[in-house]
Amino acid sequence: MKKLQSYDVFKPGAFPEYTYISRISSELMFTYEFRLKQALNTPGYLTSIIGPSKTGKTVLCEKVIGLDNMISLTGSDFKNSTNFWEVIATKLGLVVEGEYSKVNTSKESINEENMRIKSIASRDRYLANKDTIIDYFKNNNLVLVLDDFHYASEELQFDIAYQLKDAIRKELKAIVISLPHRADDAIRKNADLSGRLNLINIEPWKKEELKKIAITGFDKLGIEITDIFAEKIAIESLTSPQLMQSICLNLSLISNIDEVNELDMTLLDKSYKFTTINLPYKEVVKKLKSGPSTRGQKRKTYKIDGEHDLDVYGIILKAIASDPPLISITIDELKNRVDHLMVNIEDKLDKNKLKKTLQAIQDIMTNSEAIYQVFEWKDEQIYILEPLFLFYIRWGVNRK
Ligand SMILES: Nc1ncnc2c1ncn2[C@@H]1O[C@H](COP(=O)(O)OP(=O)(O)OP(=O)(O)O)[C@@H](O)[C@H]1O
Ligand SMILES: [Mg+2]
Incomplete structure (x- = not known):
């Protein structure tokens, strides 16, 4: 029999014959x-x-x-x-x-x-x-x-x-x-x-379920992956089995595992970046980051660690992208993240300003096409609707 190749096993865009995971619905207690x-x-x-x-x-x-x-x-x-x-x-x-x-x-x-x-x-x-x-x-x-x-x-x-x-x-x-x-x-x-x-x-995927994709898949390829690494990738995949499949495939390709039969875990970050290449969010980020028109006036900017100065829109996106990746973020958590990003401690963005800005971003999303509906701001929380978007702003090309 022909040896299984990584692209046979990890199938981000198709039916995953070798890595199909059966899940139990928590609502029904049945698969x-x-x-x-x-x-x-x-x-x-x-x-x-x-x-x-x-x-x-x-x-x-x-x-x-x-x-x-x-x-x-x-x-x-x-x-x-x-x-x-x-x-x-x-x-x-x-x-x-x-x-x-x-x-x-x-x-x-x-x-x-x-x-x-x-x-x-x-x-x-x-x-x-x-x-x-x-x-x-x-x-x-x-x-x-x-x-x-x-x-x-x-x-x-x-x-x-x-x-x-x-x-x-x-x-x-x-x-x-x-x-x-x-x-x-x-x-x-x-x-x-x-x-x-x-x-x-169908409920979003849990970390333990996502881990099974990596563990099952690498096992089929005869390669060992530690629980810690499977968990790391699962956290990055948020709730998305597709993202998990993509990252595992790209990690395999970049590590050249079909030839060398070994995983190089130092290549993990590189695989994440590689996985963002085909994600369609460049324009989305641009639009949300620009915010509503200021009629030529410049917004106040803030000094951010290791980055160009950002205005409040840029900072909010940066805060959403910060560690750890979360599928819902409360306003308090966001405020914490924003405070952490500021280089000058006297720079403060109060909660009201953040809320107002989030509402303005929500308005932009609501009035744009479906691809722009990447998160939702309601009940004082940010709910990520597109896990791939969060992954993109965490690992996309703009990342330093
Ligand atoms: N049970 C599973 N086990 C392992 N991987 C899965 C499983 N279900 C889905 N996937 C992965 O996720 C990808 C997307 O699955 P699928 O196309 O069925 O999602 P969908 O909910 O129909 O998406 P859409 O809303 O875009 O129609 C699959 O190609 C596969 O890589
Ligand atoms: Mg479908």
Whole structure:
């Protein structure tokens, strides 16, 4: 057998065959896999999975359902079409023209013949096709997964919910996946669906769970990693299994472990930096650091240890990035961090000033695109929404 390479084992962007970690949901005391299996075996119910970005929602479905049985569409697949069933038929490669009887319901023959897909003109045909499609799912033991549901417009979300309501009654197995905050009210708060929902909330990853990725992966590669180092990387990964996979992969590549069969832990910081290279936060940092327009006036700046002088916006970002990396930071903790950063002890930024500045940053984020929603300032706390953003400001190119 060919020796496993580090890129076989650590898979930051795909299904982690060798480093898949099963987690127990603290809400349910069962594994997520068990919960999803059970949900799919409740005929007449729709499954709604909600969880922060990159916490393994898609990977969980792939694990439980298997790629062959999963028909996956995303919220944006529905953008250009008002016909839900047509989009699904297209995805399946089903012919949606003509009569019910013309549709061949064997998956293989449909995929082999490159059949023509025509749009459905009348509502009658559309209704007939809907049943055909549901039968097709049932006969082939398929599960419909509507991934990234939040990408569909609100109007579309309600339309899809309406279609699903009827379809699940006919025992179509379906899962809707979305992020928290970008609410899927169309599903979870839909009176028509209440009592017919299986709710699965994916929690952020805990340090112990993240550590398992490193320990399992390096073990598969026949390389030892001490508990202390696995823990170090897990702390840096915050709550993100993807970040953990990325850092482990980059550490392996930089250490050249596939050749030398040894990990060089002195290269850890270098691997962190390397891991930030492809993160898309350069413009985000720039915008948040600049703050609102001052109409040409210069803000007061402060002397910071080992850095250029920074204004209050720069200092707040720097304080968020300080050690230890935390997913939520109280205003008191932030104030402490800010005080520590100041070189001149007479330089003070009081709590009120910090709060006002945080509110201004929050306003900028709220009025910008999704990529800018990296943290949230509410109830006197900063909540990191994007662990990768925090990692970026800790280790990105600007770091001295
Ligand atoms: N159970 C797991 N064990 C190990 N690694 C995992 C696990 N789940 C996810 N990962 C890692 O995290 C990455 C992201 O997972 P996934 O794409 O499923 O997240 P997601 O929640 O669907 O993200 P998005 O919100 O962007 O759709 C995976 O490619 C893998 O590297
Ligand atoms: Mg996903």
